[in-house]
Amino acid sequence: MMRTGADWGERCADWLRRVRETRPLVHNITNWVVTNIAANALLAVGASPVMAYARREVADMARISAALALNMGTLDEPTVEAMLLAGRAAAEAGVPIVFDPVGVGATPYRTETARRILDTLPLAVLRGNAGEMGVLLGAGGAVKGVDSAGAASGLPDALANYARRAGCVTVATGAEDWVSDGTHTLKLANGHPLLAAITGSGCMLTAVIGGFVGAAGRHPSREAVLEATVAAITVYNVAAELAAERAQGPGSFQAALFDALYAVTPEQVAERARMEEVSE
Amino acid sequence: MMRTGADWGERCADWLRRVRETRPLVHNITNWVVTNIAANALLAVGASPVMAYARREVADMARISAALALNMGTLDEPTVEAMLLAGRAAAEAGVPIVFDPVGVGATPYRTETARRILDTLPLAVLRGNAGEMGVLLGAGGAVKGVDSAGAASGLPDALANYARRAGCVTVATGAEDWVSDGTHTLKLANGHPLLAAITGSGCMLTAVIGGFVGAAGRHPSREAVLEATVAAITVYNVAAELAAERAQGPGSFQAALFDALYAVTPEQVAERARMEEVSE
Amino acid sequence: MMRTGADWGERCADWLRRVRETRPLVHNITNWVVTNIAANALLAVGASPVMAYARREVADMARISAALALNMGTLDEPTVEAMLLAGRAAAEAGVPIVFDPVGVGATPYRTETARRILDTLPLAVLRGNAGEMGVLLGAGGAVKGVDSAGAASGLPDALANYARRAGCVTVATGAEDWVSDGTHTLKLANGHPLLAAITGSGCMLTAVIGGFVGAAGRHPSREAVLEATVAAITVYNVAAELAAERAQGPGSFQAALFDALYAVTPEQVAERARMEEVSE
Numbered sequence: 001m002m003r004t005g006a007d008w009g010e011r012c013a014d015w016l017r018r019v020r021e022t023r024p025l026v027h028n029i030t031n032w033v034v035t036n037i038a039a040n041a042l043l044a045v046g047a048s049p050v051m052a053y054a055r056r057e058v059a060d061m062a063r064i065s066a067a068l069a070l071n072m073g074t075l076d077e078p079t080v081e082a083m084l085l086a087g088r089a090a091a092e093a094g095v096p097i098v099f100d101p102v103g104v105g106a107t108p109y110r111t112e113t114a115r116r117i118l119d120t121l122p123l124a125v126l127r128g129n130a131g132e133m134g135v136l137l138g139a140g141g142a143v144k145g146v147d148s149a150g151a152a153s154g155l156p157d158a159l160a161n162y163a164r165r166a167g168c169v170t171v172a173t174g175a176e177d178w179v180s181d182g183t184h185t186l187k188l189a190n191g192h193p194l195l196a197a198i199t200g201s202g203c204m205l206t207a208v209i210g211g212f213v214g215a216a217g218r219h220p221s222r223e224a225v226l227e228a229t230v231a232a233i234t235v236y237n238v239a240a241e242l243a244a245e246r247a248q249g250p251g252s253f254q255a256a257l258f259d260a261l262y263a264v265t266p267e268q269v270a271e272r273a274r275m276e277e278v279s280e
Numbered sequence: 281m282m283r284t285g286a287d288w289g290e291r292c293a294d295w296l297r298r299v300r301e302t303r304p305l306v307h308n309i310t311n312w313v314v315t316n317i318a319a320n321a322l323l324a325v326g327a328s329p330v331m332a333y334a335r336r337e338v339a340d341m342a343r344i345s346a347a348l349a350l351n352m353g354t355l356d357e358p359t360v361e362a363m364l365l366a367g368r369a370a371a372e373a374g375v376p377i378v379f380d381p382v383g384v385g386a387t388p389y390r391t392e393t394a395r396r397i398l399d400t401l402p403l404a405v406l407r408g409n410a411g412e413m414g415v416l417l418g419a420g421g422a423v424k425g426v427d428s429a430g431a432a433s434g435l436p437d438a439l440a441n442y443a444r445r446a447g448c449v450t451v452a453t454g455a456e457d458w459v460s461d462g463t464h465t466l467k468l469a470n471g472h473p474l475l476a477a478i479t480g481s482g483c484m485l486t487a488v489i490g491g492f493v494g495a496a497g498r499h500p501s502r503e504a505v506l507e508a509t510v511a512a513i514t515v516y517n518v519a520a521e522l523a524a525e526r527a528q529g530p531g532s533f534q535a536a537l538f539d540a541l542y543a544v545t546p547e548q549v550a551e552r553a554r555m556e557e558v559s560e
Numbered sequence: 561m562m563r564t565g566a567d568w569g570e571r572c573a574d575w576l577r578r579v580r581e582t583r584p585l586v587h588n589i590t591n592w593v594v595t596n597i598a599a600n601a602l603l604a605v606g607a608s609p610v611m612a613y614a615r616r617e618v619a620d621m622a623r624i625s626a627a628l629a630l631n632m633g634t635l636d637e638p639t640v641e642a643m644l645l646a647g648r649a650a651a652e653a654g655v656p657i658v659f660d661p662v663g664v665g666a667t668p669y670r671t672e673t674a675r676r677i678l679d680t681l682p683l684a685v686l687r688g689n690a691g692e693m694g695v696l697l698g699a700g701g702a703v704k705g706v707d708s709a710g711a712a713s714g715l716p717d718a719l720a721n722y723a724r725r726a727g728c729v730t731v732a733t734g735a736e737d738w739v740s741d742g743t744h745t746l747k748l749a750n751g752h753p754l755l756a757a758i759t760g761s762g763c764m765l766t767a768v769i770g771g772f773v774g775a776a777g778r779h780p781s782r783e784a785v786l787e788a789t790v791a792a793i794t795v796y797n798v799a800a801e802l803a804a805e806r807a808q809g810p811g812s813f814q815a816a817l818f819d820a821l822y823a824v825t826p827e828q829v830a831e832r833a834r835m836e837e838v839s840e
Binding site for chain 3: 025027032035036039040043044048049050051052054055056057061065078246254256257258259260262263
Binding site for chain 2: 031032033034036037073074075076077103106107108109110144145146147197198199200247248249250251252254255
């Protein structure tokens with residue numbers, strides 16, 4: 001039986017406490033658009049970011065990290081090879097891997113690369129926007145550049161099926177967010193439309209998921225990964241709600257988002273968390 | 281006959297409406313300093329940014345985009361090759377190309393690369409600061425690193441001559457901005473000195489020009505490109521004026537600039553637009 | 561005899577005036593996380609940044625610059641080669657070089673690269689956080705990813721010894737900052753804890769040190785480099801104190817930091833400077 005309602009809010013709060021106590025080191029191989037803001041999101045929420053891309057060091061860095069976050073937003077061959085090297089080292093060491101297939105479906109190269117990573121690395125979490133996840137999982141949906149251009153109605157089932165088959169947690173974000181570990185599928189309802197007005201809001205979330213999953217230790221159980229992922233999304237989205245109260249547009253919202261990730265309390269998270277389990 | 285005065289203000293407002301309605305996808309191959317802020321400027325004004333650099337995908341991405349914005353701020357060989365591949369694909373598909381020759385004249389490599397792009401790709405818009413455009417068009421002027429260090433008095437004529445010869449629209453920005461399509465040359469007078477206090481304010485403008493020219497459709501007429509370019513500069517500079525009213529320095533100005541690009545109304549643009557045609 | 565107390569505050573103020581009058585061009589080869597904010601920090605304080613990475617142009621760019629700032633935060637082979645090419649050209653031209661060995665000790669590749677740069681280039685300033693400098697100088701200390709994880713008690717001596725041996729100025733930053741030229745060792749006490757909550761605060765300081773050392777002219781004396789470095793750190797940290805008064809967290813702090821670097825007056829610097837010489 002899965003925890004629901006108020007209980008989930010408390011679990012999210014506990015995971016936030018755990019991140020701030022343990023300050024997990026998250027190795028990011030991410031895109032050039034978000035390197036700065038992904039690092040800042042991790043620092044603000046209480047984790048410790050490191051960005052390292054060189055093939056000569058990524059395996060070493062992944063091994064000493066608590067989580068590895070891969071993001072193909074501005075992929076090229078050296079970076080893809082670095083992702084695979086880091087991913088294999090992480091897998092051997094039991095370091096959980098989070099993957100964000102940015103813009104999959106926009107070009108053949110992105111689709112091939114996403115497939116290659118899915119086929120090669122044992123992911124803990126696969127996170128994309130609704131368009132990307134629909135395209136990647138064959139459920140329909142559309143991608144415009146790197147933005148979602150439409151979700152498919154069958155997306156929750158596709159997320160659950162892939163999670164079960166691949167043994168990972170799947171996430172599709174959008175106006176509402178879906179998370180599944182194949183057994184439990186949740187719909188999360190926090191967040192704010194201004195997130196869509198700043199670039200890399202999904203990529204920052206991927207990094208933050210790395211921070212929370214990294215707080216679960218090496219070789220985390222699937223249930224721990226599910227909980228940590230739900231907590232990361234909820235903390236991030238509650239922070240976005242708090243930030244939006246102070247923002248006058250996307251520029252002040254981005255600054256306020258870092259302030260809120262830094263200041264948000266476990267109690268606020270527990271109180272504001274909104275989610276429901278839709279299948280079991 | 282060219283529209284002038286109040287009429288130009290209305291045209292700028294119309295172009296802003298068109299960008300927000302059509303959300304043109306702009307493929308940027310830009311420098312590492314501004315990837316984040318160029319994407320955010322496009323999102324804020326209502327367009328849709330994508331950053332893609334890999335030789336294996338840039339032609340695919342350029343073909344599905346509404347405009348291609350090239351910027352050589354941190355050029356290297358793979359990126360220059362990617363620009364040429366993307367540019368050829370864009371040209372074949374009628375996708376307008378905007379080029380920003382950042383720092384041309386500062387090193388031989390930058391000068392050669394700018395020449396190579398000018399000689400290879402049919403540009404819709406060539407935009408630089410006054411120093412860069414003076415150097416590039418042989419009108420004098422100077423460059424210090426990537427900043428303008430002086431404009432030449434003959435710059436407006438040089439802009440018009442090159443625009444006529446190359447069949448494009450030329451732009452030189454600074455305390456005042458010059459735009460020419462070879463027939464019509466305009467002096468634009470909106471903007472704020474704080475733009476010079478943040479890095480990449482010119483590069484963001486280049487991206488925004490991509491968004492507006494992208495709203496003109498494939499194979500746009502030279503007149504449409506001229507109008508879209510004038511509108512992009514005016515909207516950007518009016519937003520800068522609004523942002524400066526709230527700013528306490530360059531850091532708060534940058535955040536406020538995104539807020540203003542997001543919030544500025546077509547009516548504000550029409551009312552505040554200041555420009556004059558100086559030759560016909 | 562070394563200046564102390566109030567006199568040092570006045571010297572810091574003078575160096576700030578000199579930076580703003582001469583606007584030194586600082587060539588940065590830095591990491592992907594901080595390109596934007598390092599450029600903005602330099603612009604805000606009154607210097608002129610240029611970012612150039614390509615092997616084909618870095619020597620040309622370094623030669624025309626007032627200082628060269630190298631930072632290995634996201635090193636890879638082409639970038640390391642570019643650093644060496646730029647560094648040799650700078651050294652020949654008497655352009656002072658500042659080096660930031662980000663994350664040294666975290667992976668063998670970083671340690672080897674830092675050694676290679678130390679062995680190849682005549683540095684004016686070597687700056688790291690306390691953990692990095694301890695590891696690099698064999699004084700103990702620890703590094704977690706790219707963050708300091710502990711300083712060694714023997715650090716001030718190690719800084720002085722290396723400065724003397726290598727003929728440079730050494731800096732270890734943290735809750736308090738240490739600067740030594742081998743003869744004079746100072747403890748600097750300005751700054752604010754929020755600096756540790758934003759990514760790249762150390763990297764921005766490295767760039768700003770480049771701006772101040774660049775104001776000392778070609779072939780600067782060791783005493784000039786020491787003074788310029790102390791001034792850069794003090795100006796940066798006083799700006800951080802001013803920014804923190806307005807900030808509500810790390811996001812608003814970062815924006816306020818640029819505002820404060822732009823607005824801080826020499827008089828404020830002279831008044832707020834706190835430092836003491838601990839050996840002579």
